[in-house]
Amino acid sequence: MPHSFRHMTLSRRRLLRSSAGGLLGLGLLGAVPSLLFSPAALAGDAWQRLEAAQQVIGDATPESDGLTLDLPHVSEDGSAVALTVGVEASLDDGDYVESIHLFAAGNPNPEVAVFHLTPLAGKPEVSTRVRLNETQQVVAVARSAEGKVWATSREVRITVSGCLMRGDDVPEALSNPRVSVPGSFTAGQPGEIRTLITHPMETGLREGDDGETLPRHIIERFKVSVDGDTAFEAELHQSVSANPYLRFHLAPERSGEAVFEWHDDTGESARETSQLNVS
Amino acid sequence: MSVNSKPFQLRPGVSRRQVLKGIGAASSLPLIGGFAPAFASGSEGRVVVIGGGFGGATAAKYLKRANPNLAVTLVEPAQTFYTCPFSNLYLGGLREMSKIAHGYDELRDRFGVEVLHTLAEDIDPDGHSVRLANGDTLQYDKLVLSPGIDIRWNALEGYDEAAAELAPHAWKAGPQTELLRSQLEGMDDGGTFVLVAPENPFRCPPGPYERASMVAHYLSQHKPNSKVLILDAKDNFSKQGLFTSGWEQLYGDTIEWVGLSGDGRVTRVDADNLEVETEFGTVHRADVLNVVPPQKAGWIAERAGVTDDSGWVPVKPETFESQQVADIYVVGDATVAAPMPKSGFCANAQAKVAAAAIVSALRGDSPPEPYWSNTCYSLIGPEYGISVAGVYRLQDGVIAEVDGSGGLSPSDASPEIRQMEAEYAVGWYNAICQDTWGTEA
Numbered sequence: 001m002p003h004s005f006r007h008m009t010l011s012r013r014r015l016l017r018s019s020a021g022g023l024l025g026l027g028l029l030g031a032v033p034s035l036l037f038s039p040a041a042l043a044g045d046a047w048q049r050l051e052a053a054q055q056v057i058g059d060a061t062p063e064s065d066g067l068t069l070d071l072p073h074v075s076e077d078g079s080a081v082a083l084t085v086g087v088e089a090s091l092d093d094g095d096y097v098e099s100i101h102l103f104a105a106g107n108p109n110p111e112v113a114v115f116h117l118t119p120l121a122g123k124p125e126v127s128t129r130v131r132l133n134e135t136q137q138v139v140a141v142a143r144s145a146e147g148k149v150w151a152t153s154r155e156v157r158i159t160v161s162g163c164l165m166r167g168d169d170v171p172e173a174l175s176n177p178r179v180s181v182p183g184s185f186t187a188g189q190p191g192e193i194r195t196l197i198t199h200p201m202e203t204g205l206r207e208g209d210d211g212e213t214l215p216r217h218i219i220e221r222f223k224v225s226v227d228g229d230t231a232f233e234a235e236l237h238q239s240v241s242a243n244p245y246l247r248f249h250l251a252p253e254r255s256g257e258a259v260f261e262w263h264d265d266t267g268e269s270a271r272e273t274s275q276l277n278v279s
Numbered sequence: 280m281s282v283n284s285k286p287f288q289l290r291p292g293v294s295r296r297q298v299l300k301g302i303g304a305a306s307s308l309p310l311i312g313g314f315a316p317a318f319a320s321g322s323e324g325r326v327v328v329i330g331g332g333f334g335g336a337t338a339a340k341y342l343k344r345a346n347p348n349l350a351v352t353l354v355e356p357a358q359t360f361y362t363c364p365f366s367n368l369y370l371g372g373l374r375e376m377s378k379i380a381h382g383y384d385e386l387r388d389r390f391g392v393e394v395l396h397t398l399a400e401d402i403d404p405d406g407h408s409v410r411l412a413n414g415d416t417l418q419y420d421k422l423v424l425s426p427g428i429d430i431r432w433n434a435l436e437g438y439d440e441a442a443a444e445l446a447p448h449a450w451k452a453g454p455q456t457e458l459l460r461s462q463l464e465g466m467d468d469g470g471t472f473v474l475v476a477p478e479n480p481f482r483c484p485p486g487p488y489e490r491a492s493m494v495a496h497y498l499s500q501h502k503p504n505s506k507v508l509i510l511d512a513k514d515n516f517s518k519q520g521l522f523t524s525g526w527e528q529l530y531g532d533t534i535e536w537v538g539l540s541g542d543g544r545v546t547r548v549d550a551d552n553l554e555v556e557t558e559f560g561t562v563h564r565a566d567v568l569n570v571v572p573p574q575k576a577g578w579i580a581e582r583a584g585v586t587d588d589s590g591w592v593p594v595k596p597e598t599f600e601s602q603q604v605a606d607i608y609v610v611g612d613a614t615v616a617a618p619m620p621k622s623g624f625c626a627n628a629q630a631k632v633a634a635a636a637i638v639s640a641l642r643g644d645s646p647p648e649p650y651w652s653n654t655c656y657s658l659i660g661p662e663y664g665i666s667v668a669g670v671y672r673l674q675d676g677v678i679a680e681v682d683g684s685g686g687l688s689p690s691d692a693s694p695e696i697r698q699m700e701a702e703y704a705v706g707w708y709n710a711i712c713q714d715t716w717g718t719e720a
Contacts, residue, residue, distance in 0.1 A: 074589075074615055075479075077479060079514075080513075080514060080515075159617040159618035160618055176541070179559075180558065180560055196540065196559065242514070243540035245539075
């Protein structure tokens, strides 16, 4: 395109930089990963090489069967990669999955999210959208209340398609909380809950248009309680996509009120309530 | 064969034995269906190409250009191929269907491609054969699939083949496009055109947004009180900033876009009532409902065993041969070729790489080093064009965009540049159709 090739190239570069929209500070890569891997294991599964995952696993020997991690093999938009993690293994009576930990081994900070579940959460399966800075291994670790541990990993290839230049949109934090609950529940049976809220989830690693680093501004905690009892909690890190989306389950025994709370790192919060009808 | 192919003639000094070696085991298999053995015409191998779109027609032509002694058969049910590129211009009233229509005369008459207008029903990769709907069976040494996309019916609740007759997808150009246009013409002024856009990956990333633009153009001419509502399963889309500022300039607030984070993801379609419901329960009623549904590789790719659990086809990027089945090459929208988008331009570029690799392989040579380029033009108005371009090479065994290649239309361009790009878009269309089918629409 002879008329403005130079301009187009420049504007392309500008766009790439300023529209990182969700990609984590591109310049920070490379130096980081060596710190993340425990020196012991260079071979084996990704969770074995990831220090942060090892801290959760501790002395346990994790199983891989029974923990599923569903992600696309290739994603054309690393700013929002849809992910579902769930424990399908059968558990002893009285035991339940109490936490699911997600890591992105190739992101500047590998912690993505921790989900704390209770028996009220019914089915240990959570979906969200995450930022992946580059092609990498995504790791999941789950623990049950009685100490069973599972770990698994999946490689995801990130390519930004040539036709997928994105725009800049800075949403207003904590606006538009949305909750979707089933019209009715069967007592003790899990029903699917979906939540979505507007928030930039600014990583603290990205430059603004003026070249200054934009301060970190993320939702750190999400909590759901039913009639005052905590049912589901999520700790979110920088690698959760802007406008956090969570899909999980509740299995109430009787009708009650569910309260959904989002807390960000400036101390602001949003709250939404929903009636759960058990028929 | 009246082929003008000076640079592509058979290399001197190729011995009969080399030819035999290059053709491989398949040539010793019994022939079914009455096709003459490849050697009878002095052929250096038999290649069957399935699909006569940008990828398939280009592959057939470039195979014959590179080696006229190949027996190349193109299998395509349609006598006339309608291109998805510029089908949005038909919706906008800028172009007739006959001006996005292409045939196969040049492939047949000038390049000596055997063109069979029938459907390929099944593929036997072990027997190297293709079964046709007309009862014949074709043997191949190398097979090229350019199957395009199929709709994943019911992946979006309520959207099946019957629903598509009420709420067209128009994501394969032809009767669906005409149906959508007639619905648009039948809509009352003041109505709402709802366009449901899918998550990635899908054919033609900027397509839904060009379509919204062209529909808004039509409405501005004929039904100025009408609206376009885009409900999107994504938060980001191709050339987003350029589209949104173009929409504002040309159409004011006619086009409204609701992204994923604004509850734009449609989870249920009620085609009878022209209603859609989003993930968080908002129901939108349309006067014309255009659903661009989830997609997968064209059906014959599944029959060939080349698709993976994503529904798309992983390929070896250096040749576009299937990663899963030997001697089957797959090009175009069906493939996993990101960061190359699913575009007609990419299908054309990939077909040339596959053709070169096949010609080399049949001669016992290694494939040339590939590269690809792509430009996606989109029209926001008749005199308002935008584009994104890229050049791709292999890096560490995967396709990667060459640093500093290509580019995106400037965000602050003058109306003159927008107008020039609209003209370039037409030039691009004419050139790629000439390259692919040898026809000018």
